[in-house]
Amino acid sequence: MSAARTTKPKPKKTPAPKKPAAKKRPSGATLHVRMYDVGFGDCFLLRTPTGQTVLVDAGFHSQGKGAFSGNELAEQVLADVKALTGKARVDVVIATHRHADHIVSFNSKTWDALEVGEVWLPWVEDLTKPAVVRLWKKQQAFAYGLARALPSFSLKAEVREAVDFLLWNAGVDPKAPLAAWSNADAMTTLREGFRNPGARRRYLPATKALPETFTTPVLPGVTVHALGPPADPDLIAHLDPSKDDETYRALLMRAAEMPGEPLGPVRHPFGDRWLADGPPPLRPDELKRLDSLSRNVDPVFAAKALDDMINSTSLVLVLEVGSARLLLPGDAEWGTWKRILASAEARTLLKGTTFFKVGHHGSHNATSRTLVEDVLPKAIPAMVSTQEGKGTYRNDIPLPELLDALEAKGLKVARSDRPDEAPRLFKPGEKWIDLEVPC
Ligand SMILES: [Zn+2]
Structure with a gap:
């Protein structure tokens, strides 16, 4: 066997002419995927061959860089669902994580008209779990602390804008840091809204199994595999992929022998003692300590750590329908992926992927x-649902090296912000791009 490995590959035989297309179902059954142009955000509508619908996220960027703003996205999705199935019903609504660019559209009365079969959320949204409450209290205290400390930093306007965006996306309005959580209304819809508020909610994964595999009566013919977020709250933290040589940016920088400073290990900028185990506002002595720390802390770094933490809560799902396997990783970053890729069973599953939703809008650390x-x-x-970034935070989104690597692998990639450049198998519409995935 080892000899075979070292032998030069034999010249390929000429393929037999007119070989029938491999394993193509005669029925021509397909799974329909629609990616809405929501800019830096995600919104995907799926329809299975048997006519069930799945909505994966409905958010867009605060500055409305995509084709939708206000209630428009909710109205469009509702109209499309009715057109596809004749009913105002989505069989499964999936919210991958609580970032506004994935859920902000759920803050709309429009959804009151929609019946849902089930709603799936990451397990960290199950507020009946004490570990979940502790996790969010920490996150919130950190976010509020940063928002309160911001005025003491002298920041260039563009940097301040980037930090404000990250804070806003983490659920805190930097201009009114003590106001209610800004994504709270959208989360309320997901937890207890829609026309039938009592519809089943699943918080995934529900066990430590990796992958966690299940079926549901509302999606006949679909097998669901949940791969993330990690079941252990301690694992919901950002791990730096550059240390593992896993990003295309790391590769590029090393090749150019550039100093590794921007890729240094991620540490907690405020230190663990700032992860107060209680609700904000912070006490006066805490604020004073924050103030003194502000001279030594990079607020962009701090805000980015907050952003990464929430991305790490993303649901990572594979939906299996016939021969189709859709990989839907939300914005999961390297911390989640490292664990998934270490599992032989998960890798085997992923090797059968037939459609890939590129994670986190094509950022440097979501696709290893x-x-x-x-x-x-x-x-x-x-x-890839994305909007070419400019400015401090969204620079290099989507990362050109990642897009090149996908292309080198032969993947056919459609970008929401460049529908005209989509490969031929995609069908660009006015505000979306459609795809039929054979199954
Ligand atoms: Zn996102």
């Missing part, structure tokens, strides 16, 4: 080299 080069099959279609 191992995933692209060793795990994902060649030549599958992929969609």
Whole structure:
């Protein structure tokens, strides 16, 4: 066997002419995927071959860089669901994580008209769990602390804007840090809204199994595999992929022999003692300590750590329908991926992917080299919901090196912000791009 490995590959035989297309179902059954142009955000509508619908996220960027603002996205999705199925019903609504660019549209009365079969959320949204409450209290205290400390930093306007955005996306309005959590209304819809508020909520994964596999009566013919977020709250933390040589940016920087400073290990900028185990506002002595710390803390770094933490709560799902396997990783970053890719069973599952929703709008640390080069099959279609970034935070989104690597692997990638450049198998519409995934 080892001899075979070292032998030069034999010249390929000429393929038999007119070989029938491999394993294509005669029925031509497809799973319909629609990616809405929501700018830096996600909104995907799926329809299974048997006519069930799944909505994966409904958010857009605060500055409305995509084709939707206000209630428009909710109205469009509702109209499309009715057109697809004749009913104002979505069988499963999935909210991958609580970032506004994934859920802000759920803050709309429009959804009151929609019946849902089930709503799926990451397990960290199950507020009946004490560990969950502790996690969010920490996160909130950190966010409020940063928002309160911001005036004592002298920041360039563009940097301040970036920090404000990160804080806002983390659920805190930097201009009114003591106001209610800004994504709270959207979360309320997801937890107890829609036309039938009592519809089943699933908080996933519900066990420590990786992958956690289940079926549900509301999606006949679909097998669901949940791969993330990690079941352990301690694992919901940002791990730096550059240390593991896993990002395309790390590769590029090393190749250019640039100093590794921007890739240094991620540490907690305020230290653990700032993760107060209680609700904000902070006490006066805490504020005073924050104030003195502000001279030594990089607020962009701090805000980014907050952002990464919430991305780490993303649901990572594979939906299996016939021969189709849709990989839907939300904005999961390297911390989640590292654990998934260490599981032989999860890797085997991912090797059968036939459609890939590129994670986190094509950022540098959501799609690892191992995933692209060793795990994902060649030549599958992929969609990236994104808006070319400019400015401090969203620079290099989508990361050109990542897009190049996907292309080198033969993946066919459609970008929401460049529908005209989508490969031929995609069908660009006015405010979306459609795809039929064979199953
Ligand atoms: Zn996002």
